[in-house]
Amino acid sequence: MLKELMILFFCHTASAVIHSLICNFMISSGLPNAPEYLVILNLDNVLMAYYDTNMKTVEPRQHWLKEMKKEDLDTWENYMQNAPLYQYRLAEDTKSFFQQQTGGFHVIQQITGCEWDDETGGIHSFTIFGYNGEDFIIFDKDTKTWIASTPEAEIAKENFNGKKARTEEFKTYHKNDCPILLKKSFNYAKSVLHRTVLPSVSLLQKTPSSPVSCHATGFYPNRAMMFWRKDREEIHERVVHREMLPNQDGTFQIQIDLNISSVTPEDWRRYDCVFQLSGIKEDVVIGLETSLIRTNCGTCKKSYEVIVLLVLIIIGAIGFTVYKKKKEQPPTSPPETDCELSERLNSETIQDPAHCATSS
Ligand SMILES: *[C@@H]1O[C@H](CO)[C@@H](O)[C@H](O)[C@H]1NC(C)=O
Numbered sequence: 001m002l003k004e005l006m007i008l009f010f011c012h013t014a015s016a017v018i019h020s021l022i023c024n025f026m027i028s029s030g031l032p033n034a035p036e037y038l039v040i041l042n043l044d045n046v047l048m049a050y051y052d053t054n055m056k057t058v059e060p061r062q063h064w065l066k067e068m069k070k071e072d073l074d075t076w077e078n079y080m081q082n083a084p085l086y087q088y089r090l091a092e093d094t095k096s097f098f099q100q101q102t103g104g105f106h107v108i109q110q111i112t113g114c115e116w117d118d119e120t121g122g123i124h125s126f127t128i129f130g131y132n133g134e135d136f137i138i139f140d141k142d143t144k145t146w147i148a149s150t151p152e153a154e155i156a157k158e159n160f161n162g163k164k165a166r167t168e169e170f171k172t173y174h175k176n177d178c179p180i181l182l183k184k185s186f187n188y189a190k191s192v193l194h195r196t197v198l199p200s201v202s203l204l205q206k207t208p209s210s211p212v213s214c215h216a217t218g219f220y221p222n223r224a225m226m227f228w229r230k231d232r233e234e235i236h237e238r239v240v241h242r243e244m245l246p247n248q249d250g251t252f253q254i255q256i257d258l259n260i261s262s263v264t265p266e267d268w269r270r271y272d273c274v275f276q277l278s279g280i281k282e283d284v285v286i287g288l289e290t291s292l293i294r295t296n297c298g299t300c301k302k303s304y305e306v307i308v309l310l311v312l313i314i315i316g317a318i319g320f321t322v323y324k325k326k327k328e329q330p331p332t333s334p335p336e337t338d339c340e341l342s343e344r345l346n347s348e349t350i351q352d353p354a355h356c357a358t359s360s
Contacts (some may be wrong), residue, residue, distance in 0.1 A: 019044050021182035022113030023091055030105030037087040043191050045183050046250050051083050058083050064188040072184045096156045097131045107132050114178035125174030139170060188303035201275050201284050203293045212260050214273030223278035227256045231270050
């Protein structure tokens with residue numbers, strides 16, 4: 001269910017009248033480069049706020065959070081001020097998760113949230129605890145008890161069901177707090193969540209023999225398509241699609257590479273790159289032209305928490321097995337500069353990246 005939920009929330013559809021507020025808490029140990037605790041709060045699949053143990057306070061990631069009225073802000077601030085402290089509560093709650101496990105890493109996730117159907121008014125709230133990427137115990141809304149998802153979770157389940165007062169807190173959160181915060185937040189976020197923004201599209205190339213990347217960034221929502229054309233026909237050969245990535249400001253970016261090694265200079269003008277955003281009739285089209293290709297490399301800056309966010313998305317979407325497998329391409333942060341971008345494009349081939357000074 002953990003996986004299905006995450007997939008559901010990361011791929012919401014155009015017809016959605018279901019709004020969601022989902023908080024993802026994660027404690028980890030033994031994982032290199034991961035903070036020991038982090039909190040991600042998403043509203044309708046868009047990052048609202050982020051916290052991890054490398055930061056002092058919770059960071060709002062949407063400007064409308066700063067425009068909230070006093071009485072609404074209180075609900076929100078109360079919620080987020082408690083997020084850093086919740087680390088200890090979560091650790092305490094989940095102590096029994098790894099009783100029999102030794103060594104290696106531990107990742108404990110709590111996904112708590114609610115969904116609101118703004119047509120019927122129906123509310124559905126949930127809490128799922130995960131251990132190392134698998135569902136562990138789930139709150140059953142009918143019986144108001146915790147149920148184990150695996151035999152290993154039996155002890156933890158007994159433990160949870162024995163804590164009546166704590167279970168009451170979850171019930172109150174499910175029934176009152178979460179729906180209230182969701183509705184209040186949605187009121188402010190409506191105009192932002194229902195907007196459509198076209199991206200800026202550019203062509204990037206590391207060296208004259210590298211593939212040309214068509215890169216679109218800053219678009220919203222994430223229902224977008226991009227492809228290369230030759231003579232106005234979509235092509236698939238020698239084309240590599242990169243995964244769509246979230247930007248820090250809630251918009252998205254996407255990239256698609258074309259290997260032009262066998263394209264003669266006269267044929268360049270027959271190619272173009274097309275970006276289409278759902279709900280917008282006009283496409284953004286950029287022709288393959290030397291003069292339009294950017295290759296420069298400025299100073300680079302890496303964004304640590306976005307890497308973490310991506311790691312989390314991967315954990316949620318395809319399960320923890322990703323850590324056990326050798327990955328061909330590690331997740332990288334969305335580029336912020338041309339330099340980072342060309343660095344990312346060529347991460348496999350770069351021999352000496354020293355000219356792109358990185359800092360973290
Ligand atoms: C591009 O295609 C050529 C031949 O079609 C191949 O040799 C080369 O490795 C490809 N480049 C990349 C970066 O995939």
